[in-house]
Amino acid sequence: MNATPPHEAKNRYLKDKSTDVTDSTVSNYKTTLNIFCDWLCDEAGITTLNTLTSDEIQQFKEWRLERVKTITLKTDMTCVKDFIRFCEHINAVPDGMHGLVRIPKPNREDEVADAVLTGDEATKILEYLEKHEYASLRHVIFAVLWKTGMRRSSLYALDKRDFEDGAKPYLRVRHRPETESPLKNKSRGERDVRISGEVAGIIRDYLRFNHNGGEDEHGRTPLLMSSHGKRCEPSTIQRNIYTATRPCHYTGECPMDRDLDECEATSYNTASKCPASVSPHALRRGYVTEALNAGQPKEVTADRVDMSHEVMDKHYDKATKEEQMERREDYLVDV
Template identity: 85%
Template sequence: MNRYLKDKSTDVTDSTLSNYQTTLNVFCDWLTDKGGVENLNELTSDEIQRFKEWRLENVQTITLKTDMTCVKGFVRFCEHINAVPDGMSQLVRIPKPNPEDEVSDDILTRDEATEILDYLEKHEYASLRHVIFAVLWKTGMRRSSLYALDKRDFEDGASPYLRVRHRPDTETPLKNKRKGERDVRISGEVADIVRDYLRFNHPDEEDDHGRTPLLMSTHGKRCEPSTIQRNVYTVTRPCHYTGECPMDRDIDECEATSYNTASKCPASISPHALRRGYVTEALNAGQPKEVTADRVDMTHDIMEKHYDKATKNEQMERREDYLKDI
């Protein structure tokens, strides 16, 4: 397993490699504890199938698909080093979830985003949270891309933009590595928020690699991805930006009102929902798919399957300008 992970380390991001390790730890532990396999030379398709059946008792089909795809890749590597019989990987069966199970419907709408931005403009202007939300919503970039930005990546001028760069040697890799590098135009409004954050609320210190992160904690450290996540969960709680709970909960008694428990609010959403919202609203506004895909570093197929959440009526409206009376 360690040899496989080392082999994959040059091909995937650190987060993906960590996911592989977690899955394979579960698989190898099961083989030892329940499968009775102590040497991979003894592995048969029966053990793999029994692991799959055991795993399905604990996870959803979409998660099992991811797990078994990882196991299949591991077994294929084991064939390469003669650790399992040839052809074993072909016997690993990958489940096929329903298409609906593979797609998340969590999305932030334009109206909700506007209301949140109005709240932040009035009550938390140029705060860390304001920058996080404004950049994610207005650019559609990944959380990991926002995390990777340095202060120097903010180009402040007549046409402001953010430089998204792959810097794995100093612990900020991009999901798609060099292919994910790009310059992302931002509006003057977003630039004002970033500029004022840097001027009034940024610690302006260097990290362990001599870099000055764009997003920094009050302790002078680069904000972790989990910090970005918690801030989005917090600000998207309706009670945070409206003062009211749409679920009629007692706000004083609700368990989700603290910073660390905001994700427990049924109405709060993750950074990925902002990405879906941006893609959907950009396409609804007439922004070409090619432009949107390049801006957010996404393939057309992935965009259409996972991120474009337009209603049937919105899709009809998009076609209006191209229809001809024949």
């Protein structure tokens, strides 16, 4: 067995994974494994992985559980298990050690996030944006995310040329990692996404009246551009959604009865502090739920949003028991 230091093995693992996953995923793995390797070195006194035991991995798991939720620990330990499997491959730890890494099983309530934007809320927000912020950057961001259910990263990756404004308008979602706009599922996530004439009109007017034009450092013209003439960062998309979904923004009233003059969440940069605002992911859940409730086939919805049926059922379909019953109504037969 090789005498491989923890951080050296970690660096080799991250280099190996970089060919299979996106940069953001590699970054997440790096964060988790830095914590794990630091703990091995500082707390367990391990200088080379050939002395690592399953008990020390379990001790790390128990130490980590005191600091994070079970769902986070599950993600951490899944990463650690894959890392240990790689360490077996480079002969740094005994064969079969990855099988001794125990992954926690959060209950369903811990594992599934519940934040979702409802159809009624989305309608009110769209009406407000149509009247007061028509064809603005925020209007385009909200309308596209709500009406397509696409990921924030997919919206970020769109170029002006990806907007096909014809009789049947659509958006081209493409994986372009060489110019810093990868898709979560890489080339498998590439697809053309049909949009309504209404959404196409919003994009068309945005490009005509509020788009800065120009190109980014890669010679591309982003669909979404900041006021500084650059591609809108994912954080900008996020902040615009938090702002648009803050109730006081589109209704003028606070459902929590806060004093709007004193509330810390009323600015663009602090909108996420509003308990009633939601992230872009809540729009994705809302779209999936509303589409299925409206009778859109699961296969069509899954392909449109680039999602597996299993993930859709577990994490995105937020239909109530009554809504689920109503979906079955048209298929029932009297026997």
